[in-house]
Amino acid sequence: MSSQVQVKQLNSGDAGFKETLLSSLSLPTADDAAIDAAVVNILSAVKERGDSAILEFTKQFDRLNIANVTELEIPHRDLEKSYQELSSEQKNALDIAAKRVRAYHERQKIEAGCHSWEYEEADGTKLGQKVTPLDRVGIYVPGGKAAYPSSVLMNAIPAKVAGVAEVIMVVPTPDGARNPLVLAAAYLAGVDRVFTIGGAQAIGALAYGTKTIPSVDKIVGPGNAYVAAAKRRVFGTVGIDMIAGPSEILVLCDGSTNPDWVAMDLFSQAEHDEQAQSILLCPDVAFIEQVQASINRLLPEMHRAKVITTSLANRALLIQVKDMAEACDIANAIAAEHLEICALDPRKWAEKIRHAGAIFMGNYTSESLGDYCAGPNHVLPTARTARFSSPLGVYDFIKRSSMIEVSEAGAQTLGQVASTLARGEGLQAHARAAEMRLKK
Amino acid sequence: MSSQVQVKQLNSGDAGFKETLLSSLSLPTADDAAIDAAVVNILSAVKERGDSAILEFTKQFDRLNIANVTELEIPHRDLEKSYQELSSEQKNALDIAAKRVRAYHERQKIEAGCHSWEYEEADGTKLGQKVTPLDRVGIYVPGGKAAYPSSVLMNAIPAKVAGVAEVIMVVPTPDGARNPLVLAAAYLAGVDRVFTIGGAQAIGALAYGTKTIPSVDKIVGPGNAYVAAAKRRVFGTVGIDMIAGPSEILVLCDGSTNPDWVAMDLFSQAEHDEQAQSILLCPDVAFIEQVQASINRLLPEMHRAKVITTSLANRALLIQVKDMAEACDIANAIAAEHLEICALDPRKWAEKIRHAGAIFMGNYTSESLGDYCAGPNHVLPTARTARFSSPLGVYDFIKRSSMIEVSEAGAQTLGQVASTLARGEGLQAHARAAEMRLKK
Structure with a gap:
């Protein structure tokens, strides 16, 4: 592998540009009937046989041979122990991240209207809404390579800030392998109970409840295709968050940024997986060439060069635009999960943006700061759904009842x-x- | 038909009460594979062939033989004409309802945090969220017998209050029959464009767009099984509201209310359809008998006595509880769409309610006032989903972008x-x- 990649370049003035762009954004939909059929069987087994089905599937998929589902619960003292045993650097980083994520979401709870309200009319009629937290929430955390402690913080903290009484985390531990960073994050985020189960069987347990595992009112958190299919199936019985697609970054750059920084920001999406998408919009063709050069120069030092190369080769775009105003129009059509505005006056352009999961303004705001510790949530709408949906937040863990007294x-x-x-x-x-x- | 119905009675002290109650709440899930298969075909035809598919299906299902989809649009002047031709009583009633629904949702826009916010940290880092309305929303309105002008108001007004630039309504007109009240409501609510199409083909047109019908960002509104299946299928391409189940009312009564009022409130859910569910919780067994007597006395005067009788016989419950506090606990387990608290001190009990779509307090607050004109939305979570979801509101027509400037x-x-x-x-x-x- 040469560790070189020529990213596809487009010009917004090209004939058929809009169609080319929109077709580059879409992925073939993965309507895998085999996965769905397997999931239907697993869910109905869990619904009908509860704990015994959980034992069976956990033996089959995670190779854990145990006698009782109670053995799959990690005691709270073990979570604390995982936290205490972290290096002081990791402990400090996780502390700061948790504190900042909590502070942001506490502010959000106030600003985003997560409170009850009422008004009285002249004839004494009273109207309003009562806000209450969900009673119990389940958080799915993937096992293995994609086990991200930051995701534990981002999913659990808003729920606790909302006032959810009980947060139940499920995380598979294939062959019994536990991720201490994930458990430490669960401790810091205030997760109430943790079960080492995964897959569609974990979703079924949370949706229907078993003798040992309590049913929840909503399930959030990322997972593989089985988990996603199971979440779609139990939607209605419980609430779910969005079904996330591959990660995306869109960089709007006026050419005033270090091209290495832009290249590395594009890499930081591309390293997630081969289907991740990184796009640059820039009016300066010379700058685009500099970014392309940075990509080839920096690629060899990347641990995940292979994933990055595949992602950039298949899905990345470097797009020359007429000017930054046009870049904003195109950004609104793309409605990206992550939108970086690397420009001298980022707020001028941010004002023109209507559709994006998160907007990162200015050259110092690398998207990775937002992923870990700036404070806002890193669970964001993908695949153009920012046209109609929002980052995960406190508002996802409350609900409203209309209050009417005539x-x-x-x-x-x-x-x-x-x-x-x-x-x-x-x-x-x-x-x-x-x-x-x-x-x- | 005798116009008499003996409603099933339960006592919360009975052995197995909780299981009996919960099983009485659930309906067999209608996973109709034939409907879903038909919907998949219709959606893919609309996606691929656009207007020509719309013409075909509209001819097939609604028996409208026209040459061009543009003929299916109702000009704005026709909406206004429908409004102007209403009787003064109907015009006045619709005016008052629209004005009150608008006033409530304008208040909601302020109180429920539908505004942008930002704060600055000591080092100059700025964090917040930007709130923007959806660009374009589609509203599905059923044709025929279940054509409700009140639903047009309840779906369109929150969207316009949120600032949605363009609201597109679709309503089937089988054999060309138009409902003037529905068109008048569209005029009053500020709907921008109306197309006389329906079924899964209308959902496909709104989701994918055709040459004539613009694609939208979210689709709301009730529909039959085909419409519901189509909405599930296009979810992700566009946003959707909840898939609504049969309507439900739960009345908590301390025995201080006129039993005829309670009986009529139970009827007003039951008349919607045979699967609607009406439940009374009361600590006073003598009052329960009075309500049963009222039911049998009032039933013969009901135009929809047949539907009411079937619904009450199959799905209604009169439940004797220990006291009002226990009634509140049971109400939280039921998480009803409509909860009426008919009691001397309704707020005392409302405080204990955590899960309900709307709470109607006091003897004068009949649920039907909320359905039409109190102001709060009548689109409410059904089938116990009030545990995790909320009435339709302004917040459903906005979305948030995280703002990060480090x-x-x-x-x-x-x-x-x-x-x-x-x-x-x-x-x-x-x-x-x-x-x-x-x-x-």
């Missing part, structure tokens, strides 16, 4: 209106219920 | 933390991107 006087005026409209819809009992409250 | 000083401290954590996760490019921003 006064006797209010029932006289509203009753007439409701009666007329209900009869217009042919719903006589609705009309009669309102009419019965009218004074004769 | 100062040069901030990049020095955060860079160290990100570097340590990224290396702990084996993501070297993430680490290097942070390290590059460190001063030597």
Whole structure:
């Protein structure tokens, strides 16, 4: 492998540019019927046989041969021990990250309106909404190579800030291998219980509950294709977060940035997996060439050069645009998960952005700072879903109940209106219920 | 048909009460493979052939034989004409309802945190979230018997209050029959464009766009099994609201209410459809008998007595509880769409409620007032999903982008933390991107 890659270049003035761009963004949808069929079987086994099905699948998939599901729970003291045994550098880094993520989400809880409210009308009628946290939430944490302690913080902390009474984490430990950083993060984030189960069987346990594993109200967190299929299947029985696609970064650059920094930011998405997508929009063709040169110069030092090369070769784009204003228009069409604005006046351009999961402004705001410790959540909408969805947040762990208290006087005026409209819809009992409250 | 129905009675002290209750709540899931297969075909035809597929399906299902999809758009002046031709009573009722729904959602926009926010840290790092409305939203409105103008108001007004630039309504008109109340409601609610298409083909048109019908970012509104299956299928390409189940009412009553009012409130859910569910929780067995007597006395005057009888016979419950506190516990387990608290001190009990779509407090707050004109949304979580989801609201038509601007000083401290954590996760490019921003 040569550790060289020529990234595909486009020019926004090319004929058919918009179509080429949009087709470059989409991936073939992975509607794997075999995976879905396997998941249906696993879920129904867990629903019907509970703990015994969990033991079977955990033996089959994770090669853990145990007699009782209670053995799959990691005691809280073991989580604390994992934390205490970290190096002081790692402990300090995790502490700072957890503290900053908590501070941001506490601010979000206030600013993003996660509180009850009510107002009273002239006739004494009161209207509002009551906000309550979810009772119990499940967090799926992948095992093996993609076991990210940062994801534990990003999923668990907003739930605890929201006031969720019980956060249950599941994490597979194939062959019994535990990741101490993940357990330490669970300790720091305030996770209440941890079970070493994974796959569709873990999703089933959280959705339906077993004798040992309590059912939850919502399941969040990333997973493989089986986990994603299982989450889709249990949606409705429990809430779920978005089904995440491959990670994406879009860099808007006016050419004022060190091209090495831009290249490394593109790498930091590309190293996630072969399907990750890195795109640069820049009005300066010379700068684009500098970034391409940086890519080839920096690639050989990368531990994950192979993944980065495949990702960049198959999915990356370096796009020359007319100007930064056009770059913003294109960014809105892409609606990227991560949008970096590397420019002298990043806020000028950020104002024009309507669709992005997170906006990183200025040359010092590398996306990786946001991934770990800036404070905002790193669970972000992918695959253009930032057009209609938001970063994971405190608001995902609360729900609202409308509060309606109509006064006797209010029932006289509203009753007439409701009666007329209900009869217009042919719903006589609705009309009669309102009419019965009218004074004769 | 005798117009008499004996509603099933339970006592919370009965052995196995909780299991009986929970099993009474659930319906067999309608996973109709034939419907789903038909929907897959319709969606892929619309995706591939656009307008020509829309013409075909509209001819096939709605018997409209037209040459061009542009003929399926109802001009704005026709919407206004439908409104102007209403009786003054209907016009007035619709005006008041629209005004009240708008006022409530404008308040919600403020109180529920639908605004951008940002804060600055000591080192100049700025963190926050930017709130933007969705660009374009589609509203599905069923045709025929379940065509409810109130639903048009409840779906379109929050979108317009959120600032959605373009609201596209689709409503099938089988054999060309238009519902003037629905069109008048669209006019009042500020719907931008209306197309007379329906079924899975309408969902496909909104999700993928055709030459004539623009694609949207989110689709909301109720529909039949084909529409629901299509919404599930296009989820991810666009956002969707919840898939609604049959309507439910839970009445908590201390016995201080007119039993006729309670009976009529139970009817007003039951008349929606045979699968709707009406439940009464009351500590007073004599009152429960009075409600049963009211049911039998009032049933003969109901236009929809047949539907009400079937619904009450199959799905309703009159439950004797120990006291109102226990009633609240049971209400939390049920997590009903509509919860009426008919009691002398309704707020005392409302405080104990954690899970409900909407809480109607006091004897004058019939659920039907909330359905039409109190102001809060009548699109509410069903089937126990109030444990984790909320009424439709302004917050469903906005989304958030995290805003991160790390100062040069901030990049020095955060860079160290990100570097340590990224290396702990084996993501070297993430680490290097942070390290590059460190001063030597």
